[in-house]
Amino acid sequence: MPPINVLVVDDSALMRRLITRFLEEDPQKPPIKVLDSAANGQEALEKAVRLRPDVVTLDVEMPVLDGLATLERLMRQHPVPVIMLSAHTTEGAQATIKALALGAVDFVAKPARREDMPQMVNDLRFKVRAASQAVLRWPGGRPARPLAVVRPVQTTRQAVPPAGAVGISGGSGGRYSAGVIAVSHTAAASQPSPIGAPEVAAGPVRQSGRIQLVVIGSSTGGPAALQQIIPRLPANLGATVVVVQHLPVGFSGPMAEHLDRKSAIKVRHAQQGDQLRPGEVLVAPAGYDLTFRGRPGNVSVFLDPGQGPVPPGGFRPSVDVTMLSAAEVLGNQCMGVLLTGMGRDGALGMQAIFRSGGLTIAEHESTCVVYGMPRAAVELGAANRVLPLPEIAAEIVKNI
Structure with missing residues (x-):
């Protein structure tokens, strides 16, 4: 069974390491494999085209090219299921809703407290697996098959x-x-x-x-x-x-x-x-x-x-x-x-x-x-x- 290949995008080196570890330690099958990571949106776009991951985890707040701008370009240039990582703030929530409107499949809220980390890990693993089965259907996306004609x-x-x-x-x-x-x-x-x-x-x-x-x-x-x-x-x-x-x-x-x-x-x-x-x-x-x-x-x-x-x-x-x-x-x-x-x-x-x-x-x-x-x-x-x-x-x- 082939692994679910993921590209991790976050400006924090610590978060990139943690997300990679959390995903690759998931005991469920198929395994999750992190192909690579990126520290900003521009790097993410280049690696998404080259590596062709099954799923991208994308931070909302990043330098060079932020999460929303990166997502918009990804959906237009190289559609791929995206899970957003959002700060648990009013501004983070508003940006996340915009991201979902732009075509992100789902999101995970970064934990506000250390004790919330296990829940975040479980959510991330579950949603990466769900995203790997997703079919993108937004403008600029790639439907897996033609839209069915459904008639009464x-x-x-x-x-x-x-x-x-x-x-x-x-x-x-x-x-x-x-x-x-x-x-x-x-x-x-x-x-x-x-x-x-x-x-x-x-x-x-x-x-x-x-x-x-x-x-x-x-x-x-x-x-x-x-x-x-x-x-x-x-x-x-x-x-x-x-x-x-x-x-x-x-x-x-x-x-x-x-x-x-x-x-x-x-x-x-x-x-x-x-x-x-x-x-x-x-x-x-x-x-x-x-x-x-x-x-x-x-x-x-x-x-x-x-x-x-x-x-x-x-x-x-x-x-x-x-x-x-x-x-x-x-x-x-x-x-x-x-x-x-x-x-x-x-x-x-x-x-x-x-x-x-x-x-x-x-x-x-x-x-x-x-x-x-x-x-x-x-x-x-x-x-x-x-x-x-x-x-x-x-x-x-x-x-x-």
Whole structure:
């Protein structure tokens, strides 16, 4: 099994040595190999072209050519998955959000205290491995395959799947439909799928209740994906949107501010007790699980800091927690949207919304940076629609 080849870029000689050691001591397979290191952005650009690493770790603050300028040139000249290393400061957080918008796959916050170092090491290893599987899809990037053409395919049999049924069927088997368009899901397709291709089953019939809440969940590649959705929503959208993006504490507020500056719709950091109001986007604060209390027409936000640290493999905020709560409180008046990300967070929440009669949309593999979370929802049969990223905003607006 070939190693994951990494280029480490940091102006601190100590950090270059530490990062190299941390990555190469990772016992998991495949091994991580640091090809070389660079002390500034200009050196990094030269070595990236020559060495062709699988992943680059890139410091935000550097002399000669800083991290943002380096990233922008890398994405244009030699696209490669990049993990940013950010200072745990307001300025560092703002620069990191800009970096994610420019095409960085993910980031790791440098530890503010010595005791935070083990968490940073674990995050860095995990995210380097995730980045090695990423497919760049930003302007100037290199898609691994042509963008699939995904078209709605009307199913024929008017039947509702039983609770718990897996909604992937094909061939001569029945195709579940309940008056909702099912979207064909075929990886790497370049033409519309034939009617006989495997399809994503429609959920229970939605009643006439208007959508009051849209929950959007994302992880690796999410900040860039959100910029293709939130700025395309109108200021007078007739529902509240809640964004649950996996981020460390201190970074969700700057992301909300960044999206607000780019959008007609109002975007802000969610606070305890916020009422759900149409025409507003609430970004879940990092470090808290966001749930809902009340009943349709009078729903408020509840933020739970949880008990102790997040367990390995878990997240706070958790997409599952927010979507499960949305389904419980709002039933068929909520919509779930699951975007790019590693792992399975959000799949069970999408299933709950699906079963409640709400609408669920999963991002198609052809536009995901990491096709993990949407895949898990599709495999559960929990997606009414599977769409490429550029079509999702219009689909949200059309169904509200």
